[in-house]
Amino acid sequence: MNQRTTLITGATQGLGRGIALDLAARGGTVLLHGRDRDRLDSVAAEVRAAAPGATVRTYLADLADLDQVHAMAARIREAEPRLDALVNNAVAGGGAEPLRRELSRQGHELRFAVNHLAPYVLTRDLLPTLTASAPARVVNVASIGQEAIDFDNVMLEREYEGLRAYCRSKLAMIMATFELAAELDGTGVTVNTLHPAHLMDTNGVREYGLTPATSIDEGVRPTVRLLMDPDLESTTGRYFNQFTDTRAHNQAYDTDARERLMNLTRTLIG
Template structure:
């Protein structure tokens, strides 16, 4: 791998929690940082905060990842602006939601957690794969979760018996399944793809908004994520899911090639429909 101060990293969901901490650490190590968020004011505050803390300027980009056209716009902007991209961290996500809250859909009419936690990351990685390949060695890190639940072929988008926890867990498993598929697609390119559960119920707004008591610190999750970004010993490690800093065990559906093919077809169909319907 290249020295960190010669690498460019894109971090989605960068204005709070794990993403914010990751921006700070990457900047301290001299990486060229592109921080994504959906709120321009919060991004400006983050950039000022990082510059004051590290003496390093970061780049920022605004996009609403619940809108797949915005995902494409983000990817196109990165390709147009940067000659190289060495690390993509798909960190942005939607949590369980407030207890008892109803089903939400994205700008494209897709169940919100599936749209943001899985489809946006899947689409962004696909659109940036060529740039990552020409920048290789490069890494894609998917911030997933140990809270996984097999997708129901009869109701993959949780239209019946909805609750936010079920929808979140299904989306996070889909994200891990996509990690395995993308790793296979990129064999021989010098681009590795890994997924991880950074830590359980970190002390973040997402966790507190879901009515959960924080169980771990953001720092713990940061250390696990940073390892996949920067650890030289992980060069070439791809298609692996980590639970913290150890290799983890996924829901069995992730290891089923037929199930992965079905989820991939569903994902591609939803994306194509979203991009042609408006």
């Protein structure tokens, strides 16, 4: 483990911070992403203090702007000699004002952009480094909250609601996971996704007005397992509910729907 380098997006709070502290305690290099410089520096200092043997570096970007995603990936490719794992954890939740529809820098519905487009772009941009470091793992943090995508209303210009947008974006993330895993089969780079835990005690859960039901640690453990468990080294293209390899929403297995999503995704990201 002491040679491994892992990038964690959304590392300044909640699950991302918990994953960072866990991995740093094991040694190696932990790359922390955030969109607020002060919070990013604060968490980096916390991780360094908790795990003096780890190497910690930070990367700043707002994932609601795909130009910043591309720029961050370019900085990582230039600065990091290897990348053994990527955790796409950063998330836009249901929001404190769930009836207020928000847009990304490129004009896409915000949750679709942050929860699906940004991690897909980041993963694709980092594939040269991941492949060169193989065996490598990509873990996409999804949710048990999944709702079928309406391809006639993908950006929810009608009937908008924040949690609905979140659930559809997380299903998009799962569908893209399956597609990317199939594409990368045989390269040594695995791609899996999971629901880490039910209603963890995070700002996003509280912001939407929900009552947390589980601790952050309950989500950290199954996520780190997907990164570290040697028995899962060749496992790819799977959705886990915590530790259980299980079935996602039915639409995730609809090959026509997946093709429509990926064609749309490629169009939106240029």
